[in-house]
Amino acid sequence: MMEELLHSSPGLVNFGIFFLLGTVLLLVVLGFVTYAILAERKVLGFMQNRMGPNQLGGKWGLLQTAADVLKLLLKEDTIPKLADKPLFIIAPVIAFAPSFMVLATIPFTDKLQFADIGVGLLYYIAISGLTTIGAVTAGWASNNKYALLGGMRAAAQMISYEIPLVMSVLGIILLSGSLNLNDIVAAQADTAWFIFLQPVAFFVFLIAATAELTRVPFDLVEAESELIAGFHVEYSGFRWAFFMLSEYVYLFAMSALVTILFFGGWLPLPFLGFIPGAIWFALKFSMVVFIFIWFRATFPRLRADHLMEFGWKVLVPIALANIFLTALGKELFEYFF
Amino acid sequence: MMSGEFIAFMGIALVAVIGGVLLLNLSNVMHMMVALVFTFVSIAGIYVLLSAEFVAAVQILIYAGAITIIMLFGIMLTRHEDTSEAPGSSWRKFAVFLGVLGFAAVLYFGIYNLDLPQMENTLHEKNTMQIGEALYSKFVIPFELTSVLLLVALIGSIMLAKKDDEKEGDKE
Amino acid sequence: MELLNLYQNNYLIVFVFLCLGVILPVVALFLGKLLRPYKPSEAKYTTYESGIEPFHDSRVQFNVRYYIFALMFVIFDVETVFLYPWAVAYDNLGIFALIEMTIFVFMLIIGLVYAWKKKVLKWI
Numbered sequence: 001m002m003e004e005l006l007h008s009s010p011g012l013v014n015f016g017i018f019f020l021l022g023t024v025l026l027l028v029v030l031g032f033v034t035y036a037i038l039a040e041r042k043v044l045g046f047m048q049n050r051m052g053p054n055q056l057g058g059k060w061g062l063l064q065t066a067a068d069v070l071k072l073l074l075k076e077d078t079i080p081k082l083a084d085k086p087l088f089i090i091a092p093v094i095a096f097a098p099s100f101m102v103l104a105t106i107p108f109t110d111k112l113q114f115a116d117i118g119v120g121l122l123y124y125i126a127i128s129g130l131t132t133i134g135a136v137t138a139g140w141a142s143n144n145k146y147a148l149l150g151g152m153r154a155a156a157q158m159i160s161y162e163i164p165l166v167m168s169v170l171g172i173i174l175l176s177g178s179l180n181l182n183d184i185v186a187a188q189a190d191t192a193w194f195i196f197l198q199p200v201a202f203f204v205f206l207i208a209a210t211a212e213l214t215r216v217p218f219d220l221v222e223a224e225s226e227l228i229a230g231f232h233v234e235y236s237g238f239r240w241a242f243f244m245l246s247e248y249v250y251l252f253a254m255s256a257l258v259t260i261l262f263f264g265g266w267l268p269l270p271f272l273g274f275i276p277g278a279i280w281f282a283l284k285f286s287m288v289v290f291i292f293i294w295f296r297a298t299f300p301r302l303r304a305d306h307l308m309e310f311g312w313k314v315l316v317p318i319a320l321a322n323i324f325l326t327a328l329g330k331e332l333f334e335y336f337f
Numbered sequence: 338m339m340s341g342e343f344i345a346f347m348g349i350a351l352v353a354v355i356g357g358v359l360l361l362n363l364s365n366v367m368h369m370m371v372a373l374v375f376t377f378v379s380i381a382g383i384y385v386l387l388s389a390e391f392v393a394a395v396q397i398l399i400y401a402g403a404i405t406i407i408m409l410f411g412i413m414l415t416r417h418e419d420t421s422e423a424p425g426s427s428w429r430k431f432a433v434f435l436g437v438l439g440f441a442a443v444l445y446f447g448i449y450n451l452d453l454p455q456m457e458n459t460l461h462e463k464n465t466m467q468i469g470e471a472l473y474s475k476f477v478i479p480f481e482l483t484s485v486l487l488l489v490a491l492i493g494s495i496m497l498a499k500k501d502d503e504k505e506g507d508k509e
Numbered sequence: 510m511e512l513l514n515l516y517q518n519n520y521l522i523v524f525v526f527l528c529l530g531v532i533l534p535v536v537a538l539f540l541g542k543l544l545r546p547y548k549p550s551e552a553k554y555t556t557y558e559s560g561i562e563p564f565h566d567s568r569v570q571f572n573v574r575y576y577i578f579a580l581m582f583v584i585f586d587v588e589t590v591f592l593y594p595w596a597v598a599y600d601n602l603g604i605f606a607l608i609e610m611t612i613f614v615f616m617l618i619i620g621l622v623y624a625w626k627k628k629v630l631k632w633i
Contacts, residue, residue, distance in 0.1 A: 006514075006515050006518045006519070008514060008518075009341075009514055010341055010514065010517045010518050010521045011341055014518060014521060015521060015525065018518075018521060018522050018525040019525050019528070019529070022522070022525045022526055022529050023529065026529055026533065073537075073540070073541050073544055073545070074541075074544055074545055074546075075545060076545055076546050076547065076548065076553075077538075077541065077542070077545060077547075078553050078554060079554070080554055080555065080556050080557075081554040081555065081556075082555075082556050083556075084365070084367065084368075086368070087367060087368065087371065090371065092534055093530075093531060093534045093535070094371075094374075096530060096533070096534055097527060097530030097531050097534075098530070099530070100526060100529060100530035100533070101523065101526045101527055101530050103526065104522055104523050104525075104526040105523075114522050114526070115519040115520070115522040115523050115526075116519055117390060117516075117519045117520065117523070118390055118391075118462075118463065118464050118465065118516075119390050119391050119393075119394045119464065119465055122391070122394040122395075122398070122465075122593060123394050123523075125398065126394045126395070126397040126398035126401075126402060127397065129397070129398060129401070129402030129403070130374075130378075130397070130401060130402060132402070132406060133370075133371075133374055133401075133402075133405055133406070133409070136406075136409050137367065137371060140367050140568070141367070142556075143556060143568070144556050144557060144558070145558065145569065146557075146558075148568065148569070152410075152413060152571060152575060155406060155409070155410070156575055156578055156579075159403070159406055159578065159579060159582040160578060160582065162402075162582070162586070163582065163585045163586065163589065166586070166589045167589055167592070170589075170592055170593070170596050173593065173596040173597060174596045174599055177466075177596075177597060177598075177599070177600050178465075178466075178597060179465055179593065179597060228557070233557055234556070234557060237541065237545065238537055238538055238541045239538070241537075242534050242537075304632060305631070305632040307632075308578070308630070308632035309630060309631065309632060312581070312621075312630045313625065313630055316585070316621070317621075320614065320618070323592065323596075323614075324611070324614075327599065327607050327610075328607070330599070331604055331607065341517075342517075385520050388513070388516065390516075390520075391593075391594065395590050398586065398590065399583070399586060399587060399590060402586070403579075403582060403583045403586045403587075404583065406579050406582065406583075407576070407579040407580060407582075407583050409579075410571070410575045410576045410578075410579040411576060411579075413570070413571040413575065414570065414571055414573060414575070414576050415570070462512055465593065465594050465597045465598075466594075466597050466598050466601070468594045468598075469593075469594030469595055469596075469597050469598025469599075469601075469602070470598045470601055470602070472591075472594055472595075473594075473595060473598065473602050473605075473606045473609055473610075474602065477609055480591070480609070480613065481609065481612060481613060483591070483613075484588075484612070484613040484614075484616040484617065485616060487584050487587060487588060487616070487617060487620070488616045488617065488619060488620050490580075490584060491580070491581065491584045491617075491620040491623070491624070492620060492623055494577070494580045495577065495580075495623065495624055495627055495629055498573050498574075498576065498577045498580075498629075499627055499629070
């Protein structure tokens with residue numbers, strides 16, 4: 001049925017159906033965010049020998065995040081007198097909308113995907129870059145020294161790590177010959193998972209992705225000791241919740257992207273093909289999310305100057321070298337075989 | 338004919354034009370920047386309608402993502418006291434108006450008389466591949482010249498910025 | 510024509526996602542407005558500055574190095590954009606394309622090295 005719909009002439013009916021399906025995904029993502037936050041707190045608790053949330057919703061604290069969201073919803077909403085009101089209101093939307101838009105192109109299994117667009121990977125990178133503007137706008141609109149500093153730091157960090165991020169995936173594109181995420185998974189079905197063929201790209205990508213997500217050890221944006229809370233100091237209640245939400249939706253999207261690019265998406269391990277693709281995807285995806293949480297328990301925060309210099313002086317040259325070694329390797333491979 | 342494509346084009350074009358008008362009429366630089374982002378993104382929408390998805394993605398990546406950031410950082414670099422320019426004389430306004438009118442007339446006749454042959458295109462199939470093949474076989478020289486241009490831009494801006502930096506260093 | 514429909518439908522989905530991404534904050538904030546209390550007081554609306562009265566304009570002038578990093582970002586972003594179609598079409602282009610790209614990237618590496626030597630990449 002979906003095939004027919006996708007091949008029919010686009011119209012209002014299609015829009016309506018896509019809208020409903022998109023809403024379903026939105027609810028799934030919101031559910032993920034709710035439990036990702038809980039999982040993060042539980043895992044961190046486990047790693048630091050604590051209990052984590054265990055009061056609301058039984059031993060596992062299953063209702064904790066839901067209660068937190070409710071609390072945020074009921075909080076009074078304050079906009080500082082000196083703030084730039086229109087920008088203050090629009091900034092969370094600018095930060096959140098791209099985070100959800102990037103999910104449109106991600107294939108979860110060979111059947112379950114929303115928009116199968118030709119430039120999928122580039123689309124993801126381009127759209128996710130828009131969030132930076134939201135951060136700077138929020139920092140500026142708050143008219144607060146910490147907020148502006150936090151916003152500028154966020155922007156400087158995100159742009160510096162976007163370069164290694166976009167460069168590291170070039171090795172994968174060389175091997176698969178396409179920007180389409182479906183084709184990239186198909187190429188991995190023919191050869192091997194790209195983590196084995198492109199280990200350097202994987203590490204550069206993982207580091208740059210952590211920095212793009214502004215997670216530990218790259219969470220200088222919200223370094224409490226110097227910047228209070230970063231660009232969303234002045235935000236409270238649900239406006240603040242949208243910055244938080246956007247962060248976790250990106251965690252969802254980025255983990256899905258890493259799964260697709262390096263772990264073969266829904267492809268099964270050899271001899272285990274009888275387990276459906278959706279379960280494989282979920283397993284690999286959870287593993288990547290776990291790695292991000294694990295990072296948070298393990299690494300100390302970087303210093304601002306180390307952060308910038310590491311991006312430009314280490315990651316960019318490595319990513320560039322990786323592209324050329326891949327191209328050269330491909331040439332040699334074709335020459336000899 | 339009111340096809341979906343036409344409605345989509347009108348919507349996107351409207352956002353682009355409104356963004357442009359707001360950019361000119363708002364007085365706060367940050368508000369202008371946000372208006373400009375809307376224009377950039379809707380132009381990407383127009384590219385999508387024209388089956389140029391790679392260019393659309395690049396438009397968002399470079400213009401909405403990178404150029405905007407550089408302008409934002411430029412704003413942060415300056416001291417921003419809210420001073421508005423004194424309005425020009427009415428004579429000058431009249432001259433500008435004439436200029437705009439002339440430009441509009443030239444553009445109108447130019448587009449009206451332009452005869453673009455209708456071509457069958459398959460741009461929406463493997464768009465990036467087509468661009469790559471054209472760029473690295475037919476347009477090699479312009480491509481290599483681009484790298485020189487980028488290098489000049491990079492070195493030039495570093496020299497200018499460094500000069501500024503040293504001056505500031507002297508002051509401190 | 511079939512494929513064009515497919516293409517347009519896919520971008521219609523992207524548009525749907527854009528709509529949803531805007532609608533969710535608007536709806537959630539509107540619902541919140543119905544639920545949350547509203548008890549304004551003077552002190553609540555002051556800017557936060559660790560408990561003291563805010564002084565000076567908070568829109569401070571930033572250092573020029575932010576701007577240089579933004580410039581480098583734009584230039585390397587443009588470069589990477591050129592690399593994308595190259596990588597996609599590489600199979601059909603062969604060794605000549607590799608040489609072309611080597612020249613192109615070499616130019617930019619000169620730029621990076623220059624920036625490095627000029628200590629622009631230093632973030633103090």
